[in-house]
Every structure is written in structure tokens, then in C-alpha cells.
Amino acid sequence: MFGFVGAGALTTAVVEGLSAGVAEPPPILLSPRGREVGRELAGRYPNVRVCSSNQDVVRDATTIVLAVRPQLAAEVMAELSFRPGQAVLSAMAGVRLEQLRDWGAPAGRVARVIPLPAAARRRSLTVLYPDVDAGRALFDRVGEVLVPGAERTLDAFSTATATFAAHLDYLATIVDWLTDQGVDPGAAAAYTTRIFGQLGESLTGHTGTLAELTAEYMTPGGINEQVMADLRGEGVPGSVRRALDRVMGRLRG
């Protein structure tokens, strides 16, 4: 039995992946809070039930996913009592294993996970550390599982996921620039999302290096090469690295 404490965006994605179109979906328990999310999921999937308290989720589930915001971790965990034999999988960014083991005692297995929103389509590549069977048993159902060799490496993967919004902001800059050229805003957005959506598809199917893919899109002496050289000249790769270093520092306290 899977239980989720915190029923927001992440839980929704994982629950959808576990349930939508699945012949025999697993029973799932959700904590009560969460902007109608739990009620909506339970209405959609008969295998999902909303409990009346966080502790009821922990009492009845064997694998518990912690999916509240990290700032609430201490407050939420202080009220929960676990049992030996349970597995506790924390999705809370930056909350360290040592702390989780302390809060989760005497649960037998404690791990950290980073599921991706694509779990909803069973396309997540979920980072799991350490390698616990219960983590694989859950997250293999919503995509693939990647187990790094150290907790620090999990933090590095977590840091990489902090780039989504900046990446979208880069695309929004292109949309704004097109609009400034007199393109209708809707057409500018449709054009940009189409070309980058297709780029995303080509990334998903690509098995070689990113440098090889870059070369495919970049005619020597052409305009793609010009923009890349301009941005490199203005220090963009260095800024990205420094921003990633700062997030890693924040996650590792």
C-alpha cells in the first residue's frame, strides 16, 4: 500500500502515473490537505483514498512518500510515528538522509527520491538514493529509476532540476522579442513552443552526446553558431554554472 503525505503537484503526477489506464492499479492513500487535489484524484481513480490525517496515511501504508514542501518537513514529521518494516521515501528537496532517518525511526528503509513531472505519463527518470527495493517497486511503475553512488550526487541531480523555470524564461524572451518585431503574441508563442517542443523530442530520442546534437543544428559560420558564440562571449555558461553552484550550496546547507 502506497501512502503520500502532501498532496500537491508532485503527488498528483506520481498518482496519475500509478493509476491512469493501469489494469490493476495499486491502492493509494493520500493525506487530507491539498487544495482539492486529493478529492479530485480520489474521484478520478477508485484505487485512491483520502485519509483523515497524515498519521492515518502512515498507519495504513507500507511505503510512504513525503511530498510536502521542505520548509514544512520538521513540523509534519514531528507528528508522525513510523513502524519497522515501513519504507519512507522523501521527495523533499534538500532534506538530508541523516535527518530523515532520525525522523523516520524506526522505519526500516529510508531514501530520498527526485521524481519528475513526467511520472504522470510514466516517463519519469526518478533519482533514488540509497537503493531501496520499496523505492524501485514504486518508481519503476512510473518510468525508470536512476541510483547515484552518493547522496551528494542526488543533490547535484536535484540542482539540475532547478533550471526548468530559467529555461522557460529563456523561451519567453524569444517570444517577447518576436512580439517586439510585430509578430502577434499568440503566433510568437505558438512558433516558439513548436520549435522547442520538437527540439525536446529530438533530445528524448538522442543517444549520443549533446555536442553531437548541437553540431546537427549548427551550420559552420551560420546564425545558430553566431548566437551561441555571442552568449558564450557574454558569459552565459559561467552564469549558469555559478547559479547551479549556489543552488547546490543551498541544498547542502
Ligand SMILES: NC(=O)c1ccc[n+]([C@@H]2O[C@H](COP(=O)([O-])OP(=O)(O)OC[C@H]3O[C@@H](n4cnc5c(N)ncnc54)[C@H](OP(=O)(O)O)[C@@H]3O)[C@@H](O)[C@H]2O)c1
Ligand atoms: N513538483 C515537482 O515536480 C517536484 C519534483 C521533485 C521533488 N519535489 C518536492 O516535492 C515536495 C512537494 O512539491 P510540490 O510541487 O508537490 O508542492 P505543492 O504543490 O505545494 O504540494 C505540497 C502539498 O503539501 C500540502 N501540505 C501543506 N502542509 C501540509 C501538512 N501539514 N500536512 C500534509 N500536507 C501538507 C499542501 O497542501 P495545501 O495546498 O493545503 O497547503 C500541498 O498540497 C517538495 O518538497 C518539493 O521539493 C517536487
